[in-house]
Structure formats: structure tokens, C-alpha cells
Amino acid sequence: MKSKPSTTPRRSQGAAPKVVKTKRTRTRPTSAAAPRPARTQGPRRSSRLRAWGRHHRAMALDSLQRLVRTPLGNLLTMLAIAIALVLPAALWLTLDSARLLDAELEESATMTLYLDHGVSVAEAGRIDEALHANAGVISTRLIDPEEGMAEFQRSLGLEDALTGLEENPLPASIVVRPRSVEPTSMEQLAAELGELAGVEEARLDLAWVERLRHLAELGRRVALALGALFGLGVLLVVGNTIRLAVESRRREIEVVMLIGATHAFVRRPFLYSGAWYGLGGGLLAMGLLTLGNHWLSLPVAALAASYGASFSLPALDFLGSTILLSCSTLLGWLGAWLAVSRHLASIRPR
Amino acid sequence: MIAFEHVGKRYGGRFEALANLDFRIERGEMVFLTGHSGAGKSSLLRLIMRLETPSRGRVLVAGHDIAKLHAGQVPFYRRQIGVVFQDHQLLFDRNIFHNVSLPLEIQGVEPREAARRVRAALDKVGLLHREKALPIELSGGEQQRVGIARAVVNKPAMLLADEPTGNLDPQLSADIMGLFEDFNRIGTTVMIASHDLALIARLRHRILRLRDGRLVADEGAA
Numbered sequence: 212m213k214s215k216p217s218t219t220p221r222r223s224q225g226a227a228p229k230v231v232k233t234k235r236t237r238t239r240p241t242s243a244a245a246p247r248p249a250r251t252q253g254p255r256r257s258s259r260l261r262a263w264g265r266h267h268r269a270m271a272l273d274s275l276q277r278l279v280r281t282p283l284g285n286l287l288t289m290l291a292i293a294i295a296l297v298l299p300a301a302l303w304l305t306l307d308s309a310r311l312l313d314a315e316l317e318e319s320a321t322m323t324l325y326l327d328h329g330v331s332v333a334e335a336g337r338i339d340e341a342l343h344a345n346a347g348v349i350s351t352r353l354i355d356p357e358e359g360m361a362e363f364q365r366s367l368g369l370e371d372a373l374t375g376l377e378e379n380p381l382p383a384s385i386v387v388r389p390r391s392v393e394p395t396s397m398e399q400l401a402a403e404l405g406e407l408a409g410v411e412e413a414r415l416d417l418a419w420v421e422r423l424r425h426l427a428e429l430g431r432r433v434a435l436a437l438g439a440l441f442g443l444g445v446l447l448v449v450g451n452t453i454r455l456a457v458e459s460r461r462r463e464i465e466v467v468m469l470i471g472a473t474h475a476f477v478r479r480p481f482l483y484s485g486a487w488y489g490l491g492g493g494l495l496a497m498g499l500l501t502l503g504n505h506w507l508s509l510p511v512a513a514l515a516a517s518y519g520a521s522f523s524l525p526a527l528d529f530l531g532s533t534i535l536l537s538c539s540t541l542l543g544w545l546g547a548w549l550a551v552s553r554h555l556a557s558i559r560p561r
Numbered sequence: 562m563i564a565f566e567h568v569g570k571r572y573g574g575r576f577e578a579l580a581n582l583d584f585r586i587e588r589g590e591m592v593f594l595t596g597h598s599g600a601g602k603s604s605l606l607r608l609i610m611r612l613e614t615p616s617r618g619r620v621l622v623a624g625h626d627i628a629k630l631h632a633g634q635v636p637f638y639r640r641q642i643g644v645v646f647q648d649h650q651l652l653f654d655r656n657i658f659h660n661v662s663l664p665l666e667i668q669g670v671e672p673r674e675a676a677r678r679v680r681a682a683l684d685k686v687g688l689l690h691r692e693k694a695l696p697i698e699l700s701g702g703e704q705q706r707v708g709i710a711r712a713v714v715n716k717p718a719m720l721l722a723d724e725p726t727g728n729l730d731p732q733l734s735a736d737i738m739g740l741f742e743d744f745n746r747i748g749t750t751v752m753i754a755s756h757d758l759a760l761i762a763r764l765r766h767r768i769l770r771l772r773d774g775r776l777v778a779d780e781g782a783a
Contacts, residue, residue: 262669466650469610470711471640472667473633559612 266479274483278491285488291448292492296539297499299438300527304500306430308525320392322401322415324385330409335383338409342387347400352386359384382411394421442542445492449485449546457481457554464558474555481551482544489543493536500527562588562623562719562750563609569617570604570774578604579774582618586752588718591745593761594754596771602754605771606723609752610642611635622719640668643712643749647724649704651696651711657683658692661710668715682710686740702733709740713749720744722753726760734760 278285324342326335332355339353354362359381389400397415405413457464464477504524511524527535563586570579579601586592594602607613608620614628621627622638630638651660661682665675683689686706688699696704705725712720722741726734734757742764745751755761761768770778 258671259669262671265672266666266669463652463654466652467663467667468636469612469639469644469650470664470667471636471638473636476636476667 266476270480271483274480275487277480278484278487285491288448288452288488289491289495292445292488292539292543293495293499295441295444295448296492296496296535297503299434299441300496300500300535301503302430302434302437304525304527304531306427306434320389320397322387322389322397322404322413324387324404324407324410325412325414326383326385326409327411328382330383332383334409335385338407339385341407342385342404345400345404347390347396347403349388349390351388354384354386356381356383442538445489445539445542446546446549449488449543450550452488453481453485453547453550454554456484457551457558461558464555468558477555478548478551482547485543485545485547485550486540487543489540489546490536492543493539496539497527497532497535562586562590563752564621565608565618566621567618568608568615568620570601570608570613571616577774579608579615582776584769584776584779586750588750589745589748591742591751591766592753593764593766593768594752594771595756595758595761595768598756600771601774602756602771603723604774606644606721606752606754609719609721610644611638636667640664640715641717641719643715643717643720645705645708645712645720645722645725647727649708651704651707653696655695656692657688657694657696657699657707660696660707661714663711664715670715678714679710682714683707685713685743686710702729702737705729705733705737706740709737713744717749719750720752722751722755724755725753726755726757731760738764 324338326338330338335353335355339351342348342351356379360379363381387400387404389397391397391400401413401415404410467477504526508524565582565584568579568582569577571577582605594605596602604613608615609622609627611627611630614620619626619628627638652663655663658676658679662675662679665678670678680689680692683692686709688703688706688710691699691703696707699707709722709725712722720741725741726737729737738753738760741751741753753761766781768778768780769776770780
């Protein structure tokens, strides 16, 4: 006997599987295959969007639940990520505070005019007034020889040794705050003021400011290089973890691919896992930074006080935290993406 | 519905799994595919599922050469074929309900609608009362029926089965085949690979016989 296709009831709308030809037909992958109840015949695009959103929500939740199910192992992964993030972040924060210090230094960037020995106090006062007329000068402070001596003694703690001197070897001096703290213009100003009558020498000590700037630049570059390296490290950590996760769910992936799952569908839960790892790592890194801040703040404050400065370690502000967390989440996501994509190519349904 | 045009398939350049297959299966037909193990039954099904592409010739489904589908289109093509596997390929960490709803999840069917269809499919295979059970808690025959429910839950136009009764006793096998006949009766094209000759001879449908990758008999063709 034969089957009788002519007598088998036909379904009204095309029982043939419609071979998908263009992107457009993706919006209606099954409509040709099976009559659908009216409810799903509504606006296709919006229902597809809703389905897409629903799957995203479901996978975000599902991957989070999977993380929570094996807390210890996942916490260790996040800790590895956190450690990789803490180093460059801490360096960056330190540099940030060095920049603040730098600004303070600029404020105190001054030059000192040492007057000739023979200049009297009155003459020194006139020179001081003449300086105010100079457009490049903001303010001045006249230090007469006695004052200079007293300061010198205070700063050196050599009162006894110096009181033995018969006469004051120090000249009167004027501290000048220049309008511009650019090294070249300061040097120009110093040369100009050094030529004034009664001024023996204009001294500008910019070298250490420059050195500090170079150091800060060096530090910034080191931080960037470290950031890139450790970012790569985060990618590898997440990538490896996700690789194992993919491997352990290989069967499931094969099955869903057999019944028509797209790569995006298969990838989605792993991408969320990666993002969760990144976010968790970022949060832990923030915790570690706060901890480090508390741990170091006391000695740093004491050290700063010993230099007569008040300086506290900078903590991560809102913007910094946001940047850190989004970077870590993005890195986790990217690591997962790389791992899954590399792996999916090798998984073929049997 | 399905047309093989001089199809050949070689693996690794030497081994010829299928050679010069040329046949058509009409829409709404029910066809058995038989032959010894290694005769090429699974390879043939894999070609239709587009898990592989032929080395020679063309496989046309609904008039389209499926080898020409690019990678992004293949999932959407596969959604229109229900497949029942010998080892039923169930996911053991999901209960019966969620196994059957998997194709609908993949297609993004709205959950309430999906639940309705899953229950309808489970009811059809007589396992509605076990929807909360895990696959491991079911017998072999029940697991196979879950596999069938999953294959038909999105009402595919075409149902393929690879040795669906491979591990079942005669009575269960007959029940399973009865299910396939039911689906065929409502218009689904069904193709079943089986070497259970006694059973398929009783069922009186078209039989394609393969030997060493060649079609040696086409009995009872419409």
C-alpha cells in the first residue's frame, strides 16, 4: 500500500518549510511552517523585540543564578579579576593625587631676587615697589637680612652655630610670584629682573618642578601600560572561565543548535556570565581600593604632616567608580564573547 | 517537499557514505528509510537537517537548494524541521516541561502561549501528568515520547526521526510509530530511519531501502 498524499488533509497556509532566503524572513521564521494562533499574529517586529528582551532578561537572571549556585569558585574568579584591576586603578589614583599636588606646586612657583650686599633697606623697598609695576609679577614679598637669617635658622635648626657669626652674611631678598608659571616665561622674567639695578641674582628653581612633572608623565604611561596589560589579564581570566562553562554545557549547546538556535541565542547566557564576572570583579576591586585607602591613610597623613603639608589619599569618587565598573563589566563581556565565539566554531551538532 | 538530485556524500575524500541518490518525497508523505547500520540512513537525514552539505548533487527542500543557505539562515531553516533522535537528546538538568518548550524558547514564543502548546504536545504523547519530572525519572519509552513532543511542539512541516524505536520493546515501538502516523494524518511530512523491518512492513508506508550508500529499492511509492 502507498501513502496517499492526495487524501491527507492539507494545512491551509503552506505546509512547506519556507527556506529562509533573506534577512527579512527572519521576522517570520515559523509562520510559513505552521498556522499560528491569532495572538501571535500581531505586529511582528514588536513581538520579536519583546521576545528578544524576554530572553535577555531570562539569561541575565539565569547566568546570575548559575554564579550564585557555585559561589566559592566564582568568587575566586572575581577576586582574580579584582586584583588585576586594583593595581592599575591604584596607580591611577596616586597619579591623580600627584596632579593635585602639582597644581599646589604651581601656586608656590616663585623666584627669589637676591639684592646686592650694599643695598639699604630703603633702597630695597624702592626696588620692591618697582617690581609691582612689572606686568609679569603678581605679588612680591620683601625679606630683609634679619628676617632671612631667622628663617634660615628655623629651617636648619642651626641657631647655635649661626649665632656665632659676627655679621649677617645674607643679603636682602625679594620673593616674586610670577603671573605665568610656564618654565620659559619664568626664565625670561628671571633674566629681565636679574638685570635690574641693585639685584645681584634672580634665582629660579624650576628643575624639581620639571622633574616632578616628568615623573608624573612617566607614572601616567606606566599606569596606562599596566592598565592595558591587566585588562588583557582580565580578558584571559574571564575567557578561560567561560571556556570551561561552554565546555560543561556542550551537550546543551549541541541540542539547542540542532533545534534551530542561532549563535546569538547560544552566546547570550555566556555573555551575561562574563559581564557578571566583570561587574563582580569591579565591585571587589572597589572594595580592595577602599581597604587600601584606610590601611595607608594614617602613615600617608603622618608623612605629609612631617613635610608641613596636608595631603590625603584620594578615594574613588562617583565618576571613578562608574568608570571602573563599566570598564570591568565591558572587559568581562568582551572576554566571554571572545571565548564563546572561538569555541562555538568548534561545536557542531552531532 | 524533499528532492534529492544525484546526491553523493564523501567523508574525508575517500569513504563514500552516499552515492547517486535520486528521489522525491511529496508533501504529506510518510516514508521509512531502512538498511543495515552504516548503509547511510543517518547521513541522509543529516543532509536534510543541513548538518552537512552534499559532496555532489543537490538537496532541495520546498524547491530551494539548502546547501546555498548561509550560516545565519540555517537555524531558521532547522526550526521548521522536527527531529527525533535515537538517544532523544533531552537535557537532563531540565524537567520535561522545559525540555519540550526549548524550541519555543528559541523562537521567542510568548511564555503563556508556549505553555499552552507544550501541554498540548505533552498531552498528545500521553505525558501531561509528568511535566514536572526530570528525564532521568522516565522510562526509555517515555523519554522517547518527550523527544517526540519536543519535535512537534512548534508544529513543523516536516518530522525526521533517526531510529526512534531503537531501544524499545515491540509494543512501545508500535505505540511510537502510531504517534508518527497521527502527525502524518494532520499533514506533516514524516521520514523515519529504522531497521525494524518487521514493524515497518506492517505499517504499509513507502519504504526507501539503502545499501552501502545507494538506493536499492523504493517500495510503495505514491
